[in-house]
Amino acid sequence: MKYETRKKAILILKDGTMFEGKSVGIDGTAVGEICFNTGTTGYQEIFTDPSYFGQLMVTTNAHIGNYGINEQEEESEGIKIAGLVCRNFSFDYSRVNAQESLLDYFKRQNFVAISDIDTRALVRYIRDKGAMNAIISTETDLDALQKQLDAIPSMEGLELASKVSTKEPYTVGDENAKYRIAALDIGIKKNILRNLTQRDCFVKVFPFDASFEDLSSFNPDGYFLSNGPGDPTPLKNAQKVAKDIIDRDLPLFGICLGHQVIALAHGVPTYKMFNGHRGINHPVKNLLTGKGEITSQNHGFVVDKKAVEDHDILEITHEHLNDQTLAGMRVKDKNCFSVQYHPEASPGPHDSAYLFDQFIEMIKASK
Structure with a gap:
């Protein structure tokens, strides 16, 4: 997919801070508590780990999707993170024993992900300000997105x-x-x-x-x-x-x-x-x-x-x-x-x- 044809996407944090990026090709909105993982590999295991349910995942590794999807590496039945924020999304993959691309995997589950975010700046901000709720979306109505964000319950006290x-x-x-x-x-x-x-x-x-x-x-x-x-x-x-x-x-x-x-x-x-x-x-x-x-x-x-x-x-x-x-x-x-x-x-x-x-x-x- 050409960079120029991809739709604009945004990330809004609970405190109003906004980051702009690009949709990977799936329209929609996802909400949850934003967190980051510093692992350089294992994105499929991370995305399917039930412990991440209700959280928007920021991957600090610069390239996500480059080795595709292998069904043997799922930690549960399907994606459990609420949404994905990454720097570079790889639409092509190069692993011999992968069954499909990460994008096709996301499409099958109607999963929202945005890329081209300055994840280094984002993670530094979260480290300073702490975990907080956030929203990612391809929508442009900021007032409606803010209302949706305000309605997300705190992870503290939440039974999942x-x-x-x-x-x-x-x-x-x-x-x-x-x-x-x-x-x-x-x-x-x-x-x-x-x-x-x-x-x-x-x-x-x-x-x-x-x-x-x-x-x-x-x-x-x-x-x-x-x-x-x-x-x-x-x-x-x-x-x-x-x-x-x-x-x-x-x-x-x-x-x-x-x-x-x-x-x-x-x-x-x-x-x-x-x-x-x-x-x-x-x-x-x-x-x-x-x-x-x-x-x-x-x-x-x-x-x-x-x-x-x-x-x-x-x-x-x-x-x-x-x-x-x-x-x-x-x-x-x-x-x-x-x-x-x-x-x-x-x-x-x-x-x-x-x-x-x-x-x-x-x-x-x-x-």
């Missing part, structure tokens, strides 16, 4: 897990596998399930509102609380499920939103970060081993570190080295641990994949 969770339970893996895992889906990624099945697990995935009794009916050897979008505080059912599992000292592993739910189940608060962590090169220190890990991260909320430090039965196990926020914890004398980041990566490094092995070892020891 129900929007991305499975409606019905389903299983993944070999039913004759050595271990059975019951997973509560509050926004689960496919690569988490792959990591579990690769470790000889048969997994049953349950909807966000399933009870402990529902999960236990699978007769699992271990339980898992997934990642997901939005504020963890409204997820009262998930918190109760976590408490029921922990009170019975059953093996439990939580990632990202699941990690936050475990904290809330112990009366430890979470809070919304100024910008959050989103990228595939975040440094984390394992305080138990002293080793460092390069990690994949995607979260806008975090567990209150001081509250965990003061807690009688919780122990901090991992720390984010950029800002010293809490990155992992465990329950003392219980079969429960969790991390704020993504050991399944996809995209990202595999430094933290050992956590899945740790979960399996916990299950073995508890049998």
